[in-house]
Amino acid sequence: xxxxxxxxxxxxxxxxxxxxxxxxxxxxxxxxxxxxxxxxxxxxxxxxxxxxxxxxxxxxxxxxxxxxxxxxxxxxxxxxxxxxxxxxxxxxxxxxx
Numbered sequence: 001x002x003x004x005x006x007x008x009x010x011x012x013x014x015x016x017x018x019x020x021x022x023x024x025x026x027x028x029x030x031x032x033x034x035x036x037x038x039x040x041x042x043x044x045x046x047x048x049x050x051x052x053x054x055x056x057x058x059x060x061x062x063x064x065x066x067x068x069x070x071x072x073x074x075x076x077x078x079x080x081x082x083x084x085x086x087x088x089x090x091x092x093x094x095x096x097x
Contacts, residue, residue: 067092
């Protein structure tokens with residue numbers, strides 16, 4: 001009985017992952033849909049990060065905003081993401097001293 005449960009659970013887990021892989025390859029989206037789909041990671045990342053920026057130091061949202069602006073400036077220079085993160089962390093650290 002446990003073996004059947006394990007097999008059933010594995011099928012339920014595998015099927016939703018395999019089917020889209022085969023279906024998406026055969027679909028042709030319009031260019032505007034591709035642009036919209038391409039923007040989703042950036043929008044999701046912004047939605048996940050922005051609330052954290054506002055509350056990095058409670059009651060002093062400007063520190064998080066300045067740290068975010070420094071990260072944007074460093075990223076716009078084309079530097080590695082490690083330098084962007086380090087620059088934002090150093091900015092917030094120095095502003096909280």
